[in-house]
Amino acid sequence: MSNNRADTARVEGRIGPQDHAESWHRLGSEEFDVVVIGGGVTGAGAALDAATRGLKVALVEARDLAAGTSSRSSKLFHGGLRYLEKLEFSLVREALHERELMLTRLAPHLVKPVSFLYPLTRRVWERPYTAAGLLLYDTMGGARSVPGQKHLTRAGAQRMVPALKRDAMVGGIRYYDAQADDARHTMTVARTASRYGAVVRTSTQVVEFLHDADRIAGVRVRDAEDGSETEVRAQAVINATGVWTDELQRLSGGRGRFRVRASKGVHIVVPRDRIVAETGMILRTEKSVLFVVPWDNHWIIGTTDTDWNLDLAHPSATRADIDYVLEHVNSVLATPLTQDDIEGVYAGLRPLLAGESDESSKLSREHAVARVAPGLVAIAGGKYTTYRVMAADAVDAVAGDVSGRIASSITDRVPLLGADGYHALVNQADQLASEYGLHPYRIRHLLDRYGAMTPDVLALADERPELLKAVPEAAEYLQVEVVYAVSHEGALHLEDVLTRRTRISIEYPHRGVDSAEPVARLMAEQLGWDEQRIAHEVEVYQARVEAERDSQIQPDDQAADERRAAAPEVRREISEPVS
Incomplete structure (x- = not known):
């Protein structure tokens, strides 16, 4: 990556295809202060917290950002009214x-x-x-x-x-x-961490912990797309894998301080x-x-x-x-x-x-942080709304493993990408709409998804005005959003776009199936897919939807799980346990 491109990627917090390739090289060739495992909101928050304290950080996620819990919540930032009754x-x-x-x-x-x-x-x-x-x-x-x-x-x-x-x-x-749209928020937290220097890489599964005498000295990771492996050296590792916490704890060879x-x-x-x-x-x-x-x-x-x-x-x-x-x-x-x-x-x-x-x-929604071994901290529990506090606590807990004195958390003063300038653009929505020939409601919808990055999204259509048309069979989204999801937001597969960068998979009765091929073709231009790969992505997504529909008519968890398991993994080199 050229210096100019690297600088641009960092300023934009971009995690596109070329950045994905470059980050693999960086993982294997550089030494980090902290490696965070898990690309949910807590892991993304920990990466942002550590990076803004001046630490050298890598965030690795086996599947996609927010692929687990952090894209499947009630979409609320709330105090938890019912916890008052529990005196919490x-x-x-x-x-x-x-x-x-x-x-x-x-x-x-x-x-x-x-x-x-x-x-x-x-x-x-x-x-x-x-x-x-x-x-x-x-x-x-x-x-x-x-x-x-x-x-x-x-x-x-x-x-x-x-x-x-x-x-x-x-x-x-x-x-x-x-x-809030939980998946979009989590992705934006991760991009903001990238903006402040963190290496953020999805489709990167931890398969082994590295040891130096009695301490954890990093992780061995596998590229979930092609199966290649590399070692990532770090002074400390944070396990922020949510429901996978116990599995990763077993993989580390240590005994956990709590169970999830x-x-x-x-x-x-x-x-x-x-x-x-x-x-x-x-x-x-x-x-x-x-x-x-x-x-x-x-x-x-x-x-x-x-x-x-x-x-x-x-x-x-x-x-x-x-x-x-x-x-x-x-x-x-x-x-x-x-x-x-x-x-x-x-x-x-x-x-x-x-x-x-x-x-x-x-069970309580309080979170817990534990230094389970020298060089390894685990965090679990909590609720989406308090992710920033959880992240700060996790980074505080690795202070003893990282050389030098680390600064206090400042993420309560670090706006996420798209926040700065957002209010001004809201006031300019009509002018922006006129400039791009869109209805003002379209601009407001974009502003509530991208904030001040909205002009960057629209700029991708400067040479291709057809991208300002709606996604086929998903009128709430523009085609340019699909292109941006790949070029800047780290989407690598069709399901990443239909399920998390947009919410087409839950907002339309067809569950994204009717939009799958045109979306895959837009992605192909960015990712270099040929016709065979386009067909494969569409086929895997259709199989996923069919399996989910089938599971939803089953009487119990066991039967539903068996039906859902019939769908193939789009990340072919994934294995258990996963981060």
Whole structure:
């Protein structure tokens, strides 16, 4: 890579195809202060934290950025209202502080306020009880940059959410939290780490830990695309692999200080017009809570909370999971949702710290950091909203293994890529729309995905105006976004674009199948694919969707897992355990 190209890549935080090739060389030829394993939000956050402290950092991920838990959440940045009932005040206060940072300073282009109606179903005691909790929530920081709670009569709540049955509530309280596209946010954190010097490489699986006497001295990695291997030397390693923490711990040869349990959460996606409402909703269930989250032209409804002991890479939703979500949301809707209303389904695994209780929904969402061996730190637990705090704690924990004194964390003052200049571009949206011949709503949609990087995305169409047309059968996205996903955002496979760089796989009834070939052809121009490779990518993606659909009509986890396992891995050299 030429110096000019290297400088440009770093300034842009670009992780495109040529950067991917160069980073392999760097992994094998340079020595790092810290290697972070795992490209979820915690690993990406740890890489950013370490890089901005002046450390030399490498981040390796076996599959794709946010390929696991970090693309399959409820898409919320929230304080965790229900944790107040568990008296976990410090966790709620911490989460609300992080939410505020994201909304105002670190990622205002990605994290947005969202309102929820809490329907009251009991007279006399429930309103003051819930109001007291929400007052505490607001006082802890929940009402800094969003409105505080608002009390509604039954008629007022009905006007706000006409879709509710009249007898489903006696009144309601509206409050605010925040939401984000989790996969896009995680990818942006990783790109920001790259911007500050971290080597970020996906399709890079840890297969062995390197030892120097009694300490961990780095990792051996395998390229999940071609099977080649190299050694990555480092003074310290951070295991941020979420539900794979125990597997990586065994691979290191050490004994873990804590265990991680995987809890499956299933969400469904339905069209916005199926639920007539001006706000989201939060509903109590016998086990936990159910969120109805507004998501552009859709609603995301979930989640379930059950133990999962099968394939960690591809958790499967069952018919029972989907029926559970439908049953609970339909209990309050005047017009029930049906299976035919469902556009998308996704299942994710929460990495919960193993506790004494057998019920995953009762396990704490606190995180834990442990120095499990000289040169090796593991972090697990926690919740998406507090990823930055978790990352800082993990980097603090490797301080004793890294030569020299390391600076304190500063990521509370480091805006993510696209944040600086975002507000100015929002004010200029009409001019930008006129310049590119697009409707202003298109520009605003792009601004909420790329922030101040939006002109860089659009610039890819300067010589090819046809790229400003919508993706076939996925009208919410422009073709130029597919090109940018490859050239700047590290997408290497069709599923990376359809599932994570965009959310086509869950936002359209065809689950991305009808867009697969045209998207693959756009990617081919960037990645040098021939006709055979295009056909292979489309075939593997179609097999994935077919396997997921098949799993979603099975009665239990075992049957669903067997159906999902029928789909081939697109990264052919992946093996177990994976990071």
